[in-house]
Amino acid sequence: MHFAANYGWYVLIGWIPKYFKSELHVSGENLLTTCLPYVFGVIGSYLAGYLSTASFIRKKIRLLWIRRFFAAISSFLPALFLIGLAVGTKSVVTGTALLCSSMFFARMAVVGYWANMIDVAPNNPEFVMGISNMVATIPGILGNNIVGVLMGKKNSWGIAFGITSGMYVVGGIIYLIFSGAEPLDREEASENKLKDDVYMESQMEFVEREEENNSEEKSQ
Template identity: 30%
Template sequence: MAPPSSLSINTALSDESEDNEPLLGDDTVPPQCCSARLNLAVLMFLGFSVVYGLRVNLSVAMIAMVNTTDSGPGRNSSVAHACPLPAGSENSSGTFEQPDGTPQYPWDAETQGWLLGAFFFGYLCTQIPGGYLSGHYGGSIFLGLGVLSTAALTLLTPLAAQWGPYWLFALRALEGLGEGVTFPAMMAMWARWAPPLERSRLITISGSGSNFGAFLAMPLTGYLCQALGWPAVFYLCGGAGCLWAVLWFMFVSDDPRTHRRISKEERDYIVDSIGRQNGFLSALPYLAAWLCSVLSGFLADSLIEKKVFSVTTIRKLFTLTGMLPPAGFLLAVAYAGCNHVLTITFLTLASAVAGASSPGVFINQIDIAPRYAGFLLGITNMFGTIPGVIAPIVTGYFTEDHTLAGWRKVFWVSAAINVGGAFFYTLFGSGDIQPWAVAEDDDEGAKRERKRSNST
């Protein structure tokens, strides 16, 4: 991508009156409907829906893949659970009926736990490299290849399962490697595409595809397992990801300047509003989180546009809203006992309210260092992925005796992490561009940006 001409840069930097202009610099804002930036958000939404569906489908398909009648070591059908099954489910076999000839495997609970956690071992490794490379070479190639590689590897799941659990573990870890670059790449792209007053809504629309994909994949996986057999799940979902990648590479560009179908008005609006910030830059809870994150994004942008609070205050406000109440709901789950309705209700509320943090800490990287946004998200997402690696294993140890006390430990630890993270960010977080993120030739533009940010 060619940088803007030196003439346009010098003109922008020498305009003394710009300090007194509104953030957009122009009262004319091209409509979002059918715009290139909204189309990009929708396509990202679909991409994250696909990859998160690929991430969670194994957790449902595993029920059909495992032969629950096997009596090998590690299986004890006489273990009593703390809570009775809901009425009417006593005669359930606990597995999906499979078409004749569909293979099943004698994997014990420990093996299943490792297979479900394998994805995160790979996902953890590509967060920082994905953000760094996306900032330097453009996010579209890394996001597209991340989804494509994850989808293509998913097609090999039935073969890897047939070869054995070690092969399937390796395959899932490789899928994690591919998907690990997607969120950092998304952030690097929005650093070049999202106007300041539309950042929250565009980023939350695209990122919320993760919740929607998980919401859709869970019931769909169960249906496909029963109707066609569990291998069909991975063939169809993997094929959908490959199809999405074709559309992505056909219609997406790293920068509005190089987009072939964008209008001149929209291109000028995005470029002028971002200025020198371009650079190197279970199913119901997921649905609730998706809806809440999208609505929170619109609300956050509205508060910023109306100058109700500063950007820093808004980021902290939404972070606290998205982390403290869910901690309380998690503790409520811990003490809901065997009431299935209350348990689902509190889990849904916890996931829904957690979506409010999307326009908070999640997009803060683009506020403090736009040119390094993808790289920074890679760092934060890497640390955020660590619980995904250890959670299945730790949960298994806490709940190995199937008692309510063991599950309470799980929810207490989760709530404590939420509270600790919320207060740490409130104390040390900022929504201002940091001096270390500004190049020498960007100093004057950055000062104007900080002045505008402080004025809001």
């Protein structure tokens, strides 16, 4: 999914200004309009983080289902909005709304695949993230070049957005089928969790003793 998400992410951040200028005839000086998709992307990522944490802690929802839920909406909804762009629109309001919606939901993917790397490799997430990010940079490079070729030869936003939409769908399906939230090295993860629990208990006992001592000093 990281591969597919990066394809869409790099294509959108790289070609949104060109789309506004050539298709919607919005100049780069109109910063309020051209920056909106990026702003919505930031809001989407933060909102997803808050909602996923609240769902896990307060509602006791299984972590795997939280990861899959956000992976699904961050794949299939952007794909749907990009199909709307692929069909074609000359309306600035409609085009901007579709781009903002696509970026808003697409950035929720960080709660799906990105945080999932910590779930499956809690002891060494930096290695998994590093390898995944290195591989997922390839579609980012290819995506921008593919769109560049398409625009140069056919000047077709429809094909460019259609391919991006397809990548989102394929990535989402693969993630839903093969994803998991259990640590790959369960024995080591269990040992580390036990150490963390013991540490937290000792810290709580220390705080309680300090509070008792402070209360006794005040009473004296």
